[in-house]
Amino acid sequence: MQLKNTPARAAISNFLINSKEPVDALQIINFLHSKKLNTNKVTVYRNLDVLYKNGLLDRFEFGEGKFRYEFKKNHHHHLVCNKCGRVEDVAGEYLTDLESKIRRQNGFLIKSHSLEFYGLCRRCQK
Amino acid sequence: MQLKNTPARAAISNFLINSKEPVDALQIINFLHSKKLNTNKVTVYRNLDVLYKNGLLDRFEFGEGKFRYEFKKNHHHHLVCNKCGRVEDVAGEYLTDLESKIRRQNGFLIKSHSLEFYGLCRRCQK
DNA sequence: TTCGCTGCAAAATATTTGCATTCAC
């Protein structure tokens, strides 16, 4: 499928690119409204879907009952603060040893993994 | 809070204990209905909530947009098959080295982590 | 008897679908 560059898509992509942490659909909708770009929420969901399916976005769940998206970047994991909700990145570890062990022991062919850490960020420990 | 042993709670707990993989609310509701125990879905959700908050259940998300629960057992991770949807366990690795590295480098205090692998189970590779 | 549990109705939240119209290329 041939992706087109519409104002809504550009704004959504821009917001995602500039976000410091994975964002959910509502945050995008609120941002667009604050910019007087009154994009319909359906359009936001459809854009997230298309961008995700075309491999431009990564999608995560952090135990919140909703999805969060971020522009694809180097493999990394997330540190989710249980207190303030902030999400920080931590450089990706490929878990290669563990994955080959699983391949040997379970016969399972791993395509991807998802690793999140939960706890207290530096700021919230004080 | 003082937990009581009601028929609904017993049935839900039993189903969770006997399940080979984490289950969602709907699976529990369907099971109860199949047993002619027409427990209301609200009761199921409330039981999951109470059992989870009392530390009897673990709660996971596998990128499906809903929660799955399982009776608490030894620390382990999940192998989620992208084709048939089956979930298998893999013995827990504590990621201790990685966690202390994160503690040092990010100042983040880790309380828990969640690690899921996605790919193809042995059966679905054939 | 008390406090937790349940059912029912309704609401809240997150996401998806149908359809007609508009727009990017």
Add this chain to the structure above:
DNA sequence: GTGAATGCAAATATTTTGCAGCGAA
């Protein structure tokens, strides 16, 4: 012009809340 994108309304899926009555301990 064609296929993709959008808006609106409506629907679906998951989960939560209010309230009155019931039941386990």
